[in-house]
Amino acid sequence: MKGAISTILCPSDGNSSEAGLNGGGRTNYIACNGDGIDANQLRDEEVGGDQWKISQRGIFTPGKFKKMSAITDGASNTVAASETVANPMTSNGYLGIKGGVYPVRPESAADCLNSAKDPENPTQMRQGSSGSWRGHWFGDGRPVAGGFNTVLPPNSPSCSNGAGDGCWRLGSATSNHSGGVNACYADGSVHFISDTISTNVNGRDACAGPNTGKSPYGVWGALGTPSGGESVQLN
Numbered sequence: 720m721k722g723a724i725s726t727i728l729c730p731s732d733g734n735s736s737e738a739g740l741n742g743g744g745r746t747n748y749i750a751c752n753g754d755g756i757d758a759n760q761l762r763d764e765e766v767g768g769d770q771w772k773i774s775q776r777g778i779f780t781p782g783k784f785k786k787m788s789a790i791t792d793g794a795s796n797t798v799a800a801s802e803t804v805a806n807p808m809t810s811n812g813y814l815g816i817k818g819g820v821y822p823v824r825p826e827s828a829a830d831c832l833n834s835a836k837d838p839e840n841p842t843q844m845r846q847g848s849s850g851s852w853r854g855h856w857f858g859d860g861r862p863v864a865g866g867f868n869t870v871l872p873p874n875s876p877s878c879s880n881g882a883g884d885g886c887w888r889l890g891s892a893t894s895n896h897s898g899g900v901n902a903c904y905a906d907g908s909v910h911f912i913s914d915t916i917s918t919n920v921n922g923r924d925a926c927a928g929p930n931t932g933k934s935p936y937g938v939w940g941a942l943g944t945p946s947g948g949e950s951v952q953l954n
Contacts, residue, residue, distance in 0.1 A: 723736075723744045723745065724744060724857060727746040727747065727748050727857055728745065728746065728747055729747035729748075729802060729895075731894065731895040731896060732747050732804055732805055732894075732895055737805075743855055743856040743857075743859075744856070744857050744858075745805045745854050745855055745856075745857065746803075746805070746854055746856075746857035746865070747802055747803060747804070747805060747854060747894075748800055748801070748802060748803075748903075749800060749802070749803045749853070749854070749865045749866055749867050749890075749892070750777075750778070750779035750799070750800050750860070750865055750866050750867075751777045751778055751779060751798045751799055751800060751801065751866070751867060751868075751869065751902075752777040752779060752780060752862050752867065752868055752890070752943075753776040753777025753778075753780070753868065753869065753943050754776070754777070754868060754869050754870055754935075754936050754940040754941075754943045754944055754947075755776065755868065755870070756826075756868070756870075756888065756889045776931075776944055776945075776947075777866075777868075777869075777943050777944070777945070778790070778797065778798075778799050778945050779799070779800075779860070779866065785945060787905070789945060789946060790945040790946065791945065791946040791948075792941075792944065792945055792946060792948070792949055792951075793950055794904065795904060795905075795906045795908065796904075796941075796942065796949070796950050796951055797904060797905045797942060797943075797944070797945045798869060798902045798903070798904060798905075798912075798942045798943055799903050799904060799905045800902070800903045801867055801873070801892035801900050801901065801902040801903070801912070802892055802893065802894040802896075802900045802901055802902075803853050803854045803867065803890075803892065803893050803894075804853075804854070804893045804894060804895060805853070805854030805855070820853065820863075820876075820878060820879045820888070820890075821834045821835050821876055821877070821878045821879075822878075822879065822880070823879075823880065827921075828870050828871055828889065828920045828921070829920055829921055831875075831877070831878035831889045832871065832875070832876065832920060834876075834878060835876035835878070844876060852864040853865075853877070853890070862888055863879060863888045863890070867890040867891060867892045868889055868890055868943065869934070869936060869939045869940050869941075869942055869943025869944075870889060870891075870918070870920075870936050870939075870940065871889065871891045871918065871920065872914050872915070872916055872918050872939060873891065873892045873893065873894070873899050873900040873912050873913070873914050873916070873939075874891065874893050874894065874899070874900065874914050875891040875893075877889060877890045877891050877893075892912070896911075898913055898914055899911055899912050899914050899916075900912050902942075905945070912939070912942075916937070916938055916939045917937035917938040917939065918936050918937040918938070918939045918940065919935055919936050919937045919940070920936075931946075931947075932947060932948060933947050933948055933949050934947050934949065938951050
């Protein structure tokens with residue numbers, strides 16, 4: 720595929736071998752944006768000023784950068800990147816939950832989970848929308864295309880209030896590996912994160928929570944915050 724870089728594609732994801740939107744090169748590896756709901760655009764005035772600052776406290780955030788000295792929780796306790804199933808190009812507009820994004824503005828983690836439930840069978844997830852750029856361009860650093868949050872457990876649904884570059888988005892790390900995802904820490908080590916990692920879905924309204932202090936989203940949330948005052952390690 721033109722523009723493809725094999726080292727950023729996962730063999731477990733057959734869709735990543737296809738061209739992305741507008742022929743772009745895909746990726747299965749995305750950056751950690753922290754433990755909040757992300758604003759996709761760069762300008763504060765587009766997303767409500769303070770909400771932008773609140774929702775962006777991971778290592779990687781649009782238009783900003785953090786030095787290693789900013790990772791006060793320790794590089795071996797902080798997630799820098801993980802995986803995504805590359806959203807396949809489809810003609811019918813729908814696909815499974817791992818590549819899809821549910822078209823709702825998530826005010827909380829619970830909102831995203833509830834919107835993903837099949838109204839006919841709440842124990843199952845309905846199919847997500849194909850209006851997603853996740854994994855389509857390896858060089859696109861915007862959260863909707865190349866980021867995830869440590870809010871919902873790995874392989875949970877993702878939500879956005881609009882197709883493509885929707886302004887608000889809660890993204891989950893996903894993979895085709897059984898039971899979890901691989902995550903790269905800030906020290907360069909790689910760990911397998913289980914779908915059952917400790918989280919707290921009802922921890923807070925992710926759009927209006929604090930931008931400092933410990934994460935309300937359990938161990939997974941703590942791993943996504945470089946300076947939350949937690950030194951959490953997996954056993």
